[in-house]
Amino acid sequence: MSKKIALFPGSFDPITKGHEALVLRAIPLFDEVIVSVGVNTIKQCMFTLEQRLEFIRTTFKNYPNVKVTTYQGLTINYAVQIGANTILRGLRNSTDFDYEKSIAQMNKAISPSVDTIFLITDPELAAISSSLLRELIKGGANVQPFLPTAIVISN
């Protein structure tokens, strides 16, 4: 039987407690979970690629089945290239749902061998998004409670 590999793609600008929880829930479901930062040369990020990768590596340093990578171009192409049979996504609310549904449907049309599975975000983490965290950081709030325990972002 072939290895079960899940790709968990994102910008991770920065990684949140929500992302961490999803990956930890995915570990028992797959042989390998690949957390991969999509590199987009146009989108302006708050944290450098190096910082974002470092945060992710620190978060999962005790989990040998979690690999951390980067990719360029379409997520679905990268999934095929690394032999991932599954793309893993979190759903927070019904607005997420409509968006993710379209992406998953398109990806399947492009490459039917890769399927997308969804985990519904733990409710106490559903409000946490990277974009909200960036707002909080700009506003000088303490975002530590919304970050993976292992990482520290000082304002």
Added chain:
Amino acid sequence: MSKKIALFPGSFDPITKGHEALVLRAIPLFDEVIVSVGVNTIKQCMFTLEQRLEFIRTTFKNYPNVKVTTYQGLTINYAVQIGANTILRGLRNSTDFDYEKSIAQMNKAISPSVDTIFLITDPELAAISSSLLRELIKGGANVQPFLPTAIVISN
């Protein structure tokens, strides 16, 4: 590493092409997929338990990793009892999402060792529900296009 077992629970009154597609997509993700008919002595069904089981068994007869069972009581208790680490559910639209989110959250509160994963229904199958099929059957419509290929329901 422990066996990866997914429970796919439902009434299956009757099983639809949508149910079939979900299970076929789940097969590569798990070592075993258990399709289980929840027996509810109060709810009036159109098809007998025996008919419903027969439809399901026929649908998956060529898939040795699919088991067909019945259960009584809470789905989450049955999942624990048979050692399933995962409950598998399909999401068709955002109304489904809100409902499934509550159920998944409750199940996790009751038994944190079992997680729920979701597949978004293929768009051309998203309109098919057992309850809609029952309406069509009552109205004398040909429901064959909405049923798994292997089964036949004659009006």
Added chain:
Amino acid sequence: MSKKIALFPGSFDPITKGHEALVLRAIPLFDEVIVSVGVNTIKQCMFTLEQRLEFIRTTFKNYPNVKVTTYQGLTINYAVQIGANTILRGLRNSTDFDYEKSIAQMNKAISPSVDTIFLITDPELAAISSSLLRELIKGGANVQPFLPTAIVISN
């Protein structure tokens, strides 16, 4: 060019100001609008079929292009039978949307020659549903403001 006929099906138990407004908006779009009461022998109604038809006839008595009929069985079969190319439905909110989307998709699978078009309910009428009106009537409220002007229901 063939006649443009729209079928507006429902239980109309009772017809509301919202139903009335939809039909009035549909009149300029079609050559004929057929308002048809689906007769369901199981569903318990508050108003008799005769009362419901009378309310509808009174509401549209000044509109010669509106016909009032009844039907049994599947709406889509009735549409085909009377030569309606279009089923007309109102959308009040996003919960309606998910439900109506499934029905329209099924109908198209059964009979591709009939399409469904949607009008979004006027916002000040979006809260009015027949089921809410029945609750209000049972509770002794004055529902006159929610009914077509031409009809009177006295508690």
Added chain:
Amino acid sequence: MSKKIALFPGSFDPITKGHEALVLRAIPLFDEVIVSVGVNTIKQCMFTLEQRLEFIRTTFKNYPNVKVTTYQGLTINYAVQIGANTILRGLRNSTDFDYEKSIAQMNKAISPSVDTIFLITDPELAAISSSLLRELIKGGANVQPFLPTAIVISN
């Protein structure tokens, strides 16, 4: 300035930790919060009216500004009768939203002097509904974690 009175209506079959949390959040906003059980002679309840009232009274026994009552008929009429300027409702998800929006709009049409305010349910309580609890109780699950701390329901 007139007294600020909020009516929190429901079936409370049974009261949940979610209901409790909403009322506790409403207490600082109002001079008086009236938790009132709507008595519906048709709807079959799991708990008797006396039990439901007892659970509510126990839950709020230390809060002198919370009154517990019953009412019959339309909620909006009862609100007017007891001089409540506000109806308090919880929102758990977007399906709730569409439903509550219609009710609030109708109530305002009937009695413009009473407004409805909404609190969004705490995320870790959003999955808890009385109907889900009743399912759990029937299935023999321990529902104690989902009940107000002061009350005990033994299976």
Added chain:
Amino acid sequence: MSKKIALFPGSFDPITKGHEALVLRAIPLFDEVIVSVGVNTIKQCMFTLEQRLEFIRTTFKNYPNVKVTTYQGLTINYAVQIGANTILRGLRNSTDFDYEKSIAQMNKAISPSVDTIFLITDPELAAISSSLLRELIKGGANVQPFLPTAIVISN
């Protein structure tokens, strides 16, 4: 009886198989369908206005009742100016619904003589949006399956 003219407005950057399907479904409903590219001098487009018009003209070259135009300013003003009684819009999901509902309501407030009708996108086309296609084109994917058959975009 006056001519029934529907305006189907958009950016069409580029036109998709989804747009094509909507117009084809609208043709039997109206005497004339005007597909019109809204020219927005600020918004940066991937395809030039000339390219976008050419794609649309090619798509509908066999349909004499489809006219292709451009407009500037508010869609509703353009509808009035060309004597269109109807604006035609597609609905893909419930997020679309909330947005389109607001636009339609505003348009009606500005010009009550123009109504908006909605067709729900065919499910297998619901994931296709121009913005998603642009992402795919940038990422080097083959978008041919998502375009009207008559047009070719080579990467």
Added chain:
Amino acid sequence: MSKKIALFPGSFDPITKGHEALVLRAIPLFDEVIVSVGVNTIKQCMFTLEQRLEFIRTTFKNYPNVKVTTYQGLTINYAVQIGANTILRGLRNSTDFDYEKSIAQMNKAISPSVDTIFLITDPELAAISSSLLRELIKGGANVQPFLPTAIVISN
């Protein structure tokens, strides 16, 4: 008993009839309603801060319990600083709901002493947003019907 103060934050670019209606509904619920313009040095506005404040002051000049202010940084920090126990928000539709839910949850995590309450927008005002008004103004439409009665914006 401490004073009940509600903060109604926003960009108000420009204030709409919808904003006005929400504040008027909030006045009987609170001792003081503070309408505050969040100053964001990055976001480009159509109206200057002075114009926006002037519009708001004019709108509520006859309501002594409404104060008009500005703030910088996070809304939740400003609420704490001015002693507001409540943040007031309007909900127009279910897309709003998902967004507002996240913000409210985050704010509560940061400062549990401030709660957020929601009023559902009057249906005939639900389509009006500042961003839609700006589009209309750019397109040369008459937006007077969507503005508070006391203010005039001439194109």
